[in-house]
Amino acid sequence: MDGLIYLIPAALFLGLLGLAGFFWSINHNQYDDLEGASYRALFEEDDIAEELEKKEKNSHKET
Amino acid sequence: MDQSLQKMFKIEHFVVEGLHCPKCIREIEGTLSENTKIKNARVNLSTQRLAVEWRPDVNTSVEHSEEVISALEKIGFKAFPFNTSQIDKEGEKTARSLLYAMGVAGFASANIMLLSVSVWSGDDMNETTRNMMHWVSALIALPTAVFSGMPFYKSAWGALKGGRLNMDVPISLAVILTCAMSLFGTYMQTDHTYYDAVVMLLFFLLTGRYLDQKMRRQARSVAHNLMSYKVSKATLLHEDGNTEDVASEMLSPGQIVQVIPGGKIPADGIVLSGMSDVDTSLVTGETIPAKVEKDSEVFAGTINLNGTLNIKITATSGNTLLDEIIVLMETAEQGRAKYVKLADRAAAIYAPLVHILSLSTFLGWFLLSNIGWEASLINAIAVLIITCPCALGLAVPVVQVVASSRLFKSGVLVKAADGLERLAEIDTVIFDKTGTLTLGQPELANFDDEDVTPFNLELAASLAKTSSHPLCRALIVACHDRNIPTIATKSEIYEEPGMGLKAMINNLEVRLGNREWCGIHASYLPNNRYSELWLSVKGAKPVLFCFKDRMRGDAHDVVGWFLRRKMKVIMLSGDRKDVVEEAAEELGLSRYKYSCKPQDKIEVIERMKANGDKILMVGDGLNDAPALRAAHVSISPSSASEISQNAADFIFQSQKLETVVRAYQVSVSSRRLVFMNFALAAIYNIIAVPFAAAGLLTPLIAAIAMSLSSIVVTANALRLNFEKLYRSHEP
Numbered sequence: 001m002d003g004l005i006y007l008i009p010a011a012l013f014l015g016l017l018g019l020a021g022f023f024w025s026i027n028h029n030q031y032d033d034l035e036g037a038s039y040r041a042l043f044e045e046d047d048i049a050e051e052l053e054k055k056e057k058n059s060h061k062e063t
Numbered sequence: 064m065d066q067s068l069q070k071m072f073k074i075e076h077f078v079v080e081g082l083h084c085p086k087c088i089r090e091i092e093g094t095l096s097e098n099t100k101i102k103n104a105r106v107n108l109s110t111q112r113l114a115v116e117w118r119p120d121v122n123t124s125v126e127h128s129e130e131v132i133s134a135l136e137k138i139g140f141k142a143f144p145f146n147t148s149q150i151d152k153e154g155e156k157t158a159r160s161l162l163y164a165m166g167v168a169g170f171a172s173a174n175i176m177l178l179s180v181s182v183w184s185g186d187d188m189n190e191t192t193r194n195m196m197h198w199v200s201a202l203i204a205l206p207t208a209v210f211s212g213m214p215f216y217k218s219a220w221g222a223l224k225g226g227r228l229n230m231d232v233p234i235s236l237a238v239i240l241t242c243a244m245s246l247f248g249t250y251m252q253t254d255h256t257y258y259d260a261v262v263m264l265l266f267f268l269l270t271g272r273y274l275d276q277k278m279r280r281q282a283r284s285v286a287h288n289l290m291s292y293k294v295s296k297a298t299l300l301h302e303d304g305n306t307e308d309v310a311s312e313m314l315s316p317g318q319i320v321q322v323i324p325g326g327k328i329p330a331d332g333i334v335l336s337g338m339s340d341v342d343t344s345l346v347t348g349e350t351i352p353a354k355v356e357k358d359s360e361v362f363a364g365t366i367n368l369n370g371t372l373n374i375k376i377t378a379t380s381g382n383t384l385l386d387e388i389i390v391l392m393e394t395a396e397q398g399r400a401k402y403v404k405l406a407d408r409a410a411a412i413y414a415p416l417v418h419i420l421s422l423s424t425f426l427g428w429f430l431l432s433n434i435g436w437e438a439s440l441i442n443a444i445a446v447l448i449i450t451c452p453c454a455l456g457l458a459v460p461v462v463q464v465v466a467s468s469r470l471f472k473s474g475v476l477v478k479a480a481d482g483l484e485r486l487a488e489i490d491t492v493i494f495d496k497t498g499t500l501t502l503g504q505p506e507l508a509n510f511d512d513e514d515v516t517p518f519n520l521e522l523a524a525s526l527a528k529t530s531s532h533p534l535c536r537a538l539i540v541a542c543h544d545r546n547i548p549t550i551a552t553k554s555e556i557y558e559e560p561g562m563g564l565k566a567m568i569n570n571l572e573v574r575l576g577n578r579e580w581c582g583i584h585a586s587y588l589p590n591n592r593y594s595e596l597w598l599s600v601k602g603a604k605p606v607l608f609c610f611k612d613r614m615r616g617d618a619h620d621v622v623g624w625f626l627r628r629k630m631k632v633i634m635l636s637g638d639r640k641d642v643v644e645e646a647a648e649e650l651g652l653s654r655y656k657y658s659c660k661p662q663d664k665i666e667v668i669e670r671m672k673a674n675g676d677k678i679l680m681v682g683d684g685l686n687d688a689p690a691l692r693a694a695h696v697s698i699s700p701s702s703a704s705e706i707s708q709n710a711a712d713f714i715f716q717s718q719k720l721e722t723v724v725r726a727y728q729v730s731v732s733s734r735r736l737v738f739m740n741f742a743l744a745a746i747y748n749i750i751a752v753p754f755a756a757a758g759l760l761t762p763l764i765a766a767i768a769m770s771l772s773s774i775v776v777t778a779n780a781l782r783l784n785f786e787k788l789y790r791s792h793e794p
Contacts, residue, residue, distance in 0.1 A: 004192065004195075008199055011174065011177060012199075012203075015170050015173060015174045016170070019166055019167065019170040022166045022170075023163065026162050026163065026166070031162075032109070032110075033107040033109045033110070034109055036088060036106060036107060036108035036109065039084075039085030039088060039108070040085070042085060043085075
């Protein structure tokens with residue numbers, strides 16, 4: 001039964017880790033749009049990078 | 064708007080119409096990312112909204128919002144500014160705190176169950192280990208009971224302070240007493256503790272409550288979006304002749320606004336110049352457009368049909384139509400009896416019963432046996448635990464979640480929390496006519512007349528094609544229905560605002576418009592029943608086209624459905640006698656009232672209410688708003704005026720009226736399921752209480768009983784999804 005001394009805190013720690021993750025996701029609005037995220041996964045990363053680059057350039061021009 | 068206030072909010076929200084595919088997200092976000100003033104633009108597909116975050120150095124202003132709207136318009140989306148209201152933010156806050164509470168309860172249940180299972184199955188476990196397990200459980204359960212139980216304690220305390228009992232009172236009591244007893248047991252090193260039961264109870268109840276709240280929030284959010292589509296702009300006319308677009312709310316008396324054909328009149332006022340027809344159907348229920356000229360009075364919310372009008376806004380003297388309606392609504396609100404929710408009614412019977420049972424258990428053991436007060440108390444608390452209202456606490460919210468989501472899919476938004484319960488009780492249905500039983504769109508009525516030949520229709524259509532007047536559009540639709548070609552004439556068409564159209568075709572002057580425009584004497588074919596359009600060709604007999612309001616395709620079926628169920632169906636309309644009588648005959652209705660003012664509608668409702676009738680009011684117009692508020696429960700179509708939508712308990716988004724029947728069916732089924740759930744909970748208690756009172760309850764039995772009863776109640780509620788709903792025969 002000595003193992004319990006380590007096992008119970010380990011179990012609790014893992015549980016708390018999950019809880020912390022859950023809180024993080026609430027605080028970061030992860031549940032606000034449950035439909036959009038599944039589509040966003042399909043976008044090409046390259047396009048986004050390109051667009052961002054373009055935007056950066058534009059804002060540099062302005063400043 | 065206050066500039067300093069606006070600067071604080073760097074994020075602006077828009078509602079975007081017709082958002083549903085991934086491509087929309089890309090296009091909108093891509094386009095907006097090119098705007099250098101915008102730091103971040105993000106589309107939310109679930110709420111159909113767009114959040115634009117401005118760069119910190121950019122001052123948000125109306126022009127910038129306009130920029131976003133016009134940018135979106137270029138790629139084919141209609142966007143409207145969206146004001147997040149206080150209610151919205153409050154709702155979000157509650158949802159968040161419920162989620163936190165649920166997360167903590169979930170974590171605690173999982174971990175305590177882990178410990179409990181080993182205690183239950185560990186026959187060879189020595190006492191020290193078992194006590195340690197109990198202490199660890201207590202360490203997890205007690206803070207959880209404090210944190211996750213808070214929503215229940217608060218609500219229970221509120222009810223007790225008000226001298227009422229609600230479902231949260233027995234729940235809070237069970238949670239607190241179970242914790243206390245388990246702590247006492249842990250301290251005394253007994254065999255049994257009930258920490259797992261407490262946290263599980265909280266977890267199940269919070270899940271139900273969260274889903275319930277979420278569903279209602281979703282419905283409200285869609286209703287809110289619908290409202291944003293109606294945001295109206297007014298064109299302000301300055302003395303120097305310049306015009307400026309402002310929001311309708313910003314107008315003040317004395318200002319002059321210009322209203323173009325097809326535009327909504329933004330405020331009550333007097334016509335300074337111009338001549339036109341005004342569609343007042345949304346305000347008064349009257350279907351024939353009213354003619355206005357200089358010095359005529361016009362009302363906010365009515366629609367200008369064909370001529371540009373300059374209107375001087377009159378002082379809000381407190382006796383405009385809108386003021387009158389608001390006063391009526393307030394009176395109606397006060398007259399509405401406070402409805403006590405089913406769950407609270409159940410609690411009022413249930414809570415005293417359980418507490419008496421528990422007390423008698425204590426007294427019984429204490430006085431009639433020699434086990435001592437501690438053991439007697441433990442048995443008494445065991446009764447509280449086993450009767451613990453888990454199933455009862457879930458009985459109502461779980462059914463409501465299933466019912467609301469079922470209705471949501473049929474296009475009905477449930478706005479009021481207890482709307483479904485009230486809808487199930489009705490025995491009388493009152494329909495408004497214009498815009499509710501009818502679509503509020505004109506339809507050619509006299510196609511049987513010998514003058515209305517395909518030739519004449521084609522000729523009229525060749526003029527009407529260029530006009531946006533509703534009657535002209537109706538004429539075009541009538542031609543399409545009869546396969547008559549509608550090609551605009553090549554000759555030049557002249558339009559006289561408020562009068563009609565004319566053109567030279569084959570060297571003959573052809574006119575299409577009102578009686579005066581076509582030069583027809585008032586005594587020729589007199590008509591004050593239909594909206595009319597005349598076609599006159601020089602030298603030929605003039606042709607009259609009559610239009611009436613188009614009935615919703617399934618109005619007859621729906622009215623018949625309620626009549627077959629022995630309900631009283633009544634039509635109250637602000638429209639004139641002939642029109643209402645004809646509609647009543649078409650629908651097979653024997654009870655109706657015409658030329659009703661808003662106060663007439665309320666009077667009818669109050670009289671019937673005094674007779675004990677429970678009334679469902681279905682209406683859309685501004686003139687229905689007080690009646691919607693006065694009735695037991697109310698439904699509005701999404702085309703209704705904003706005030707009516709706010710007043711109604713339900714909103715349906717469909718061209719068909721069958722959704723009203725569906726809402727009723729779902730409400731009746733859900734009431735049946737709620738009662739069934741109450742019965743299941745009662746049966747379970749009748750079986751379990753004797754065991755608990757006899758002192759035979761073990762934590763294992765308590766845990767199994769708790770989860771089992773919750774599962775049974777939830778499964779029962781899900782049966783609502785298999786219910787067959789009404790479908791009208793009309794296509």
